[in-house]
Amino acid sequence: MALPATYFVTGTDTDAGKTFVTCSMLQSANKKGLKTAAIKPLAAGAELYAKQSVKELQNEDALLLQKHCSLTLSYSEINPVCLRQAIAPHIAAENEKISVHADDLARHCQQIIAKGADLTLIEGAGGWRVPLNQQEFVGDIVKGLDIPVILVVGMKLGCLNHALLTEIALAHENVRLHGWIANQLDPDMTAFHENLETLQTRLKAPLLASIPWSAQGDLVEMSLDWLE
Numbered sequence: 001m002a003l004p005a006t007y008f009v010t011g012t013d014t015d016a017g018k019t020f021v022t023c024s025m026l027q028s029a030n031k032k033g034l035k036t037a038a039i040k041p042l043a044a045g046a047e048l049y050a051k052q053s054v055k056e057l058q059n060e061d062a063l064l065l066q067k068h069c070s071l072t073l074s075y076s077e078i079n080p081v082c083l084r085q086a087i088a089p090h091i092a093a094e095n096e097k098i099s100v101h102a103d104d105l106a107r108h109c110q111q112i113i114a115k116g117a118d119l120t121l122i123e124g125a126g127g128w129r130v131p132l133n134q135q136e137f138v139g140d141i142v143k144g145l146d147i148p149v150i151l152v153v154g155m156k157l158g159c160l161n162h163a164l165l166t167e168i169a170l171a172h173e174n175v176r177l178h179g180w181i182a183n184q185l186d187p188d189m190t191a192f193h194e195n196l197e198t199l200q201t202r203l204k205a206p207l208l209a210s211i212p213w214s215a216q217g218d219l220v221e222m223s224l225d226w227l228e
Contacts, residue, residue: 012162016154017183019061026068028222037117038065041105045086090131106144148178179208187213
């Protein structure tokens with residue numbers, strides 16, 4: 001894909017490592033001299049942070065995205081909808097009397113995309129079919145943007161089912177899966193390589209990177225050859 005490029009980053013599950021992988025991609029792109037932007041349209045789980053004597057709800061993952069993208073973006077540009085409770089977003093929104101709609105979030109993303117970064121990464125919340133409200137899902141944001149998806153596969157027991165079902169769901173909704181990234185969550189995962197090979201054989205989309213487990217949680221260098 002020619003630059004500028006925009007991708008939506010989804011995961012096989014909560015805690016698949018979307019933020020870690022997204023920040024690693026941003027850092028790697030920054031080192032290549034690319035202008036980068038990041039968006040987390042919806043976040044559930046936040047704390048109050050003091051900013052110029054005003055307290056504001058902010059999400060830890062969104063703050064990491066803000067830190068690692070090269071464009072200067074305000075917190076609200078990175079994360080327009082920030083919910084306090086770390087629970088399913090539609091339930092958190094109902095508890096806070098907040099209406100969340102995919103088209104509103106897609107319009108916000110378009111405004112950030114229009115800033116013209118070489119690479120814009122939009123990180124979802126949880127997996128592809130996490131509800132936004134009573135009718136919509138997180139994946140509906142992508143339909144309003146018409147952009148490809150990168151799937152972060154959290155390599156653990158159950159990842160084969162989660163990854164294959166996600167690819168089926170994307171295809172059913174006519175959303176293009178650009179590729180997937182294997183993120184090793186457990187250093188002692190039984191049959192890691194066999195699971196990786198199974199996914200390479202059965203997923204139609206290409207493997208973009210395989211990230212080994214890191215005790216320190218340091219971001220990793222990624223080739224990003226798939227951008228070119």
